[in-house]
Amino acid sequence: MSFAPVVPSGGITGWIFLKRTMPAQQAAQNALPSSRRDEAYFREKIGKVTSAEDLIADRRLLSVSLGAFGLEADINNKYFIRKVLEGGTLDAASLANKLADKQYLKLAAAFGFDLGVPNTQLSGFADSILSQYATRRFETAVGAQRDDMRLALNAERELKTLAGSTSSDRTKWYGVLGSAPLRKVFETALGLPAAFASINLDQQVTVMKAKTDALFGEESLAQFADPAKTELLIRRFLMRSDAAGPATSPALQLLQASGRGSGLLSLLR
Template identity: 30%
Template sequence: MIPIAGMGASVGLTLSTATRERQMALIETGAMQSREIEAFRSRIDDIQTVDQLIADPEVYRFVMKAHDLEDQIFGKAMIRKILQSDDSEPGALINRMTDPRFEALYDGLGFTEGGTVNENTKDPAWIEGLVDRYVEQAFINDAAAQNEAVGQALTFRRDAASVRSWYDVLGNPALSRVLRGALGIPEAVAGIDLDRQVEMFAGKMDLSDLKDPREVESILRRYTALTDAKSGAAAASSAAVQLMAGAQASASGNWTPRLLDISAIDVSVLSGASAYRR
């Protein structure tokens, strides 16, 4: 993967965005990921119930990773109860979960009849959609491991359009943190009453803006710029910018900028080099 550790958030996000497709292609063909993808593709159509999913460790792990729930893999009893829930019942476990990842898992898998029926697992389009989600989540996780602000920005870009209420925003750490940063809301606000937080967000922007890709990108530009300003990663002095925009002295003593064409980056070369830079 392309190393972005130590870069400012603005530069890191720009580089990650420009190389996203090539990085995801590398992930999909990686040794571990390709084995997990093949295991999922070859066995998912045999799974019709929640019990069958839990009983297949490789497919179960794949599904959990795709929904960014790798930290919950060992909570099989809870996952079983969630997936067997009936969301039409107000007291169902799925309706009591505050972590939006569980709702995404529940909705994405689509088990019905108490977890005994699934019409998705034989649908090729659904299968490939989950493979794409797995690869994209691996891409985001790698970015986040190197540069937390970039990982949050990528998650925001992916999840923003699915928001239905301000409470969805508050329940998603990446969404809420990016918006607090972009809108100038102090981090300490995260600890106050939820209704008051909703009032503060609603007073600064319309929720519908999150469904507008142009507004989402505008929010991300503000978030990364302000994050860099707070961390001291100013563009003029950023080590990342030194990498991306070098300078060469001419005979007259003037400096001529050299700009790096991001589209020309050979991702495979940078991926290999990253092992020596971390």
């Protein structure tokens, strides 16, 4: 039995509905027999995994592990995933550190197979991975209904972590460019053309910072540690990705009715 979230519309109206009903919808997905079986199996078996080879050998464990980081498409790329996990994160030259998509780095860091004792032996490990897996699984189910909503949920989650990290602001921007879902949200929200991705990476960062400063009052990604700023970004993304015209769309009418003020409306136009 599969789970199909209720997402009745796109744009901001759909986003508001989704956010309001998410706790109940997530609970319904987590209560499915298949979800409970996956959780029980993971809890029972993960403590016996002490190497990348052990994890790769168990497809059910690997499926949950990759799904927790949005990497489920790599389920059959066992050699590649093994190299990512075995290389770990301590060596700057490791595969995980070299890859542009930092989800592989997060995967390698989470399991810690390059440590003396891997993180699979820690008491809270199963809870951590299963929580991430449930979140990602819900986002994937939402994306099957409306991909713009999946991108919005991903941005809300990823920006909180990225904005709060101790990395330099430029490194954070490279993190945005290296994440296809986050890149899509920013490019759409900032009104950047399809050809934008073909210019030099340093130029891309410069342009994104300038556009962000013009629209949100700051160029730093650290500002998105504020949930209100992230919400502005997401709503701008949804308005631009919505099929309705920006001047007369239901999304704009809803904003006007919400009493957020002329400052917000001018920012979202």
